[in-house]
Amino acid sequence: MKTPLADRVRPTEIENVVGQHHLLDDGKILRRIIESGEIPNLIFYGPSGVGKTTVANIIAKKSGKTLYRLNATTASTADLKQIISSRSDLENQNGILLYLDEIQYFNKKQQQTLLEYIENGDITLIASTTENPYFYVYNAILSRSTVFEFKPLAPADIEIFISRAFNTLASENDCELILADKVLKIISYGSGGDLRKALNSTELCFLTGEREFTNGKTKITISNEVADTLTEQSGMRYDREGDDHYDVISAYQKSMRGSDPDAALHYLSRLLAAGDLQSACRRLLVTACEDVGLAHPNIIPIVKACVDSALMLGLPEARLPLADAVILVSISPKSNSGHDAIAAAMADVEKGLATSVPRQLQNKHFDGEDAIKKGQFYKYPHSYPNHFVNQQYLPDEIKNRRYYEYGENKNEQSYKKYWNEIKNKL
Secondary structure, eight states, rough: OOHHHHHTTOOOGGOOOOOOOOHSTTTTTHHHHHOOOOOOOOESSSTSSSHHHHHHHHHHHHHOOOOEEEETTTTTTTHHHHHHHHTTTTGGOOOOOEEETTTGSSSSHHHHHHHHHHHTEEEEEEEEEEOOHHHHOOOOHHHEEEEOOOOOOOOOHHHHHHHHHHHHHHHHTEEEEOOOOTTHHHHTTTTTOOOOOOHHHHHHOOOSSSSEEEEEEEEEEHHHHHHHSSSOOOOOOOTTSSHHHHHHHHHHHHHHTTTHHHHHHHHHHHHHTTTTHHHHHHHHHHHHHIIGGGGGGTTHHHHHHHHHOOOOOHHHTHHHHHHHHHHHHHSSSSHHHHHHHHHHHHHHHHTTTOOOOGGGSSSSSSOOOOOOOOOOOOOOGGGGGGGGOOOOOOGGGTTTTOOOOOOOSSHHHHHHHHHHHHHOOO
């Protein structure tokens, strides 16, 4: 069986790895570790197809250690023990380097077993994961490892590599290859930062290109249309159970808070393209309340109506009321005074600063025998001018606490002016 293209063109030297400039450029920490030949335990964190396995292979070669690979989705504790049992073999005299892919699928007991071999030096570990290791990897392994985050590849980096891959395919098949002007860009931009996906598209384009036989030589022409058809246009990374999910919805909410309707619409589109209508609606409502709030209080029922309409319509039509609401939230004046006020109040409650309720606010109309002063003495505000009367509402322990501060927006400042006039007359 033919070796996959991704393996045939996999770099064997660090200079040929594309992307990950923050880790592998001259002088960067991981590059210096690799060049030193003294390899600590490492955890590579990042999406698939960005070079984690390639870099692990290069590290193993540089270190002189024997490389073993396991995938935690299928590996067992017995597989680990089998590798350890071979440590005295002649071929392993320089040590064992274990590349464990998808470490998050090892349960706690399996990770504890792995820890035993790391601690006694039987193996050097390079683990990779597509999930945040601080959530999924056993703390004791984390504390003995250095974590490096691998990022999705930029289209320019992918373009360099798939150009190499096309040359490799042409050389292997002894043919002339002609690429239309946008083929490399179409594939690189359609891969979503995943080099493996880009290489799959590259191979498909090569296999289905227009063939012409002239003078015993095969000429293969790949058009922009073929590349566009065969490139998997799921370039957007989005895993509804993983970190990408939280990154996208975080960016969505922060873009609305930051009053950038274009960015907010972009992230809304990514949510909707993934079919995640619930997250789009929920974060939209949260942002309307948290970040616009009292600066434009009518926005809350407006956004709620848009969300209700979206849920009733379903996709794809749901995008219309949601787009209206996202734009409105983005361009509305902002105030987080309500958010800050409830956060401060909750902090006092959680600290247990006050447990009593002033007598005049209690829901009872009688006093026990131990009450020094009988009677509730509640003052009904509507019985007084301007529907206001001064009385204590907070518990005695925090009676002078102030949680709400008027925002600087026009709406809240008008409320402030009104209440200052009413209360200063007393």
